[in-house]
Amino acid sequence: MQNLQERGHLLTEQVNPNSLNLDQLSCLEFVELFNSEDQKAVAAVEKAKNQLAETIERAAERLRHGGRLFYVGAGTSGRLGVLDAAECPPTFCTPPELVQGIIAGGAGALVRSSEDLEDRSQDGEAAIAQRQITQLDVVIGITAGGTTPFVHGALSAARQRGATTIFIACVPDDQVKINVDVDIRLLTGPEVLAGSTRLKAGTATKLALNIISTGVMVKLGKVYGNRMVDVAVTNQKLRDRALRILSDLTGLSREAANLLLERSGKWVKLALLMHWTGLEKEEGDRLLSEHQSNLRAAIEATKKKG
Structure with a gap:
């Protein structure tokens, strides 16, 4: 130097x-x-x-x-x-x-x-x-x-x-x-x-x-497509973002998306997995843990089992 x-x-x-x-x-x-x-x-x-x-x-x-x-x-x-x-x-x-x-x-x-x-x-x-x-x-x-x-x-x-x-x-x-x-x-x-x-x-x-x-x-699997599915729902702006992600990707109304978000413990990634697979919160949480919290990998795993 x-x-x-x-x-x-x-x-x-x-x-x-x-x-x-x-x-x-x-x-x-x-x-x-x-x-x-x-x-x-x-x-x-x-x-x-x-x-x-x-x-x-x-x-x-x-x-x-x-x-x-x-x-x-x-x-x-x-x-x-x-x-x-x-x-x-x-x-x-x-x-x-x-x-x-x-x-x-x-x-x-x-x-x-x-x-x-x-x-x-x-x-x-x-x-x-x-x-x-x-x-x-x-x-x-x-x-x-x-x-x-x-x-x-x-x-x-x-x-x-x-x-x-x-x-x-x-x-x-x-x-x-x-x-x-x-x-x-x-x-x-x-x-x-x-x-x-x-x-x-x-x-x-x-x-x-x-x-x-x-x-x-x-x-690290923090993103699905180009959506921040691990967004922390800590204020109104971020809650609104979470609801938009859920509504856009699932076609759910804002009200239904809000219910899904609450059922998931305010975790967008888990909410999406629950909606697309029919799993309950505990099962979905376990599946995500098995796949290093990677949503796409977790979804693929359920398809193979099906």
Whole structure:
């Protein structure tokens, strides 16, 4: 890794020739420039598709056997990891410990700047030890510029413990080299505002994390077709979503769907299985457990028995 005081060579720190007159643009020109540059975030993710697919495959396999998924980062990168982890319980009804975000500076860094804490690699190592990372776990280190010591310390410690390690950075591998299982580079180029990696780099990172977490949950059977059948029914919006899923997939009226949802213990996946197979709650629950909570597999099993 390059000396931390010599970051000017990094792609994320370079000056964007398209925005040299940023302070002279009209508001419309400003928006048009941003929109044009943001297209590069999508293109960067597309070029990393093979590495993203491998990450999904590896992570799903580890989680299927009892592992956990951790995002590690500082600043914007850390906040994006925490955000993605926080969305998993309501979307996929996962326990909070299954997908976790680790940010330099802890929870306080979510709402206030703690950039000085990212320079402590030993804090990254300590975070891994504190969470008792094992060979079953997956640790994804996120750092736009690729050099954050907190992230490198965490990945090094995780690798020593046998965990699967993934690196996400927005600089080419010849600028920052690292020894990990999957190396994801999202090359978005220089930012509109030089060095402000919360912009394109942050956008590309968010897109990548969307893909990874959703892909892993699909592989774990948390999705049927394109419906979130493990949605946690914890508020009115999510109850409405659950009822729409049931009504759309079964043809039931909203009232009948509501009764079915209550009979299932507010579990959409179980409600669908009960409706399609005629099983009662206890039998359906047992069948899902036998098939690692995979609805499609459970349905196929009942067809074979029939």
